[in-house]
Amino acid sequence: MIIEEMTLTDFERIKENLQIDFDDFWNPSILKSELESKNSKYIIAKENDEILGFAGIIITPMDVEITNIVTKKSQRKKGIGKLLLGKLIEMAKQTNLETISLEVNEKNCIAINLYEKYDFKKIGVRKKYYNGVDNAIIMTKVLK
Numbered sequence: 001m002i003i004e005e006m007t008l009t010d011f012e013r014i015k016e017n018l019q020i021d022f023d024d025f026w027n028p029s030i031l032k033s034e035l036e037s038k039n040s041k042y043i044i045a046k047e048n049d050e051i052l053g054f055a056g057i058i059i060t061p062m063d064v065e066i067t068n069i070v071t072k073k074s075q076r077k078k079g080i081g082k083l084l085l086g087k088l089i090e091m092a093k094q095t096n097l098e099t100i101s102l103e104v105n106e107k108n109c110i111a112i113n114l115y116e117k118y119d120f121k122k123i124g125v126r127k128k129y130y131n132g133v134d135n136a137i138i139m140t141k142v143l144k
């Protein structure tokens with residue numbers, strides 16, 4: 001398994017089946033514009049030339065935000081999420097900013113478990129953030 005920077009060519013390879021293979025809420029055009037943004041950095045996990053997961057951060061003046069982390073549905077529970085998150089944290093540390101943060105649906109226990117494993121702490125809630133229904137939990141981790 002290798003982790004490397006995600007390119008627009010990688011995006012072209014996965015875009016047709018993005019929602020089926022990876023996650024339902026992902027809109028390909030949002031991902032493409034994030035890949036083109038100079039403030040975003042995306043990585044992929046790849047094995048035998050197959051993209052098994054991807055994840056990204058946006059670097060803001062205040063902190064580093066995780067925009068998403070997703071493993072291919074057929075490849076979950078094999079440690080790929082941990083590999084991607086570990087790499088994002090490593091990249092965030094290189095910015096010299098103090099924190100890395102994210103928003104996660106409070107019902108997404110799997111992702112919350114993953115973030116807690118890496119010492120992210122719940123610091124707030126955005127009420128009815130997802131589709132006007134589900135709350136978002138804001139989590140943060142001190143980098144220094």
Ligand SMILES: CC(C)(COP(=O)(O)OP(=O)(O)OC[C@H]1O[C@@H](n2cnc3c(N)ncnc32)[C@H](O)[C@@H]1OP(=O)(O)O)[C@@H](O)C(=O)NCCC(=O)NCCS
Binds near residue numbers: 079
């Ligand atoms: C969250 C996600 C990225 C985890 O990816 P993964 O490759 O399956 O994760 P890993 O195999 O590295 O597991 C990492 C940890 O997540 C938690 N986890 C993973 N699957 C789990 C499950 N079915 N039930 C409970 N916890 C689970 C565990 O804490 C696990 O650590 P452990 O294996 O040491 O117990 C994946 O489920 C996914 O793509 N979900 C859809 C997208 C999403 O919700 N992203 C988060 C948006 S904020």
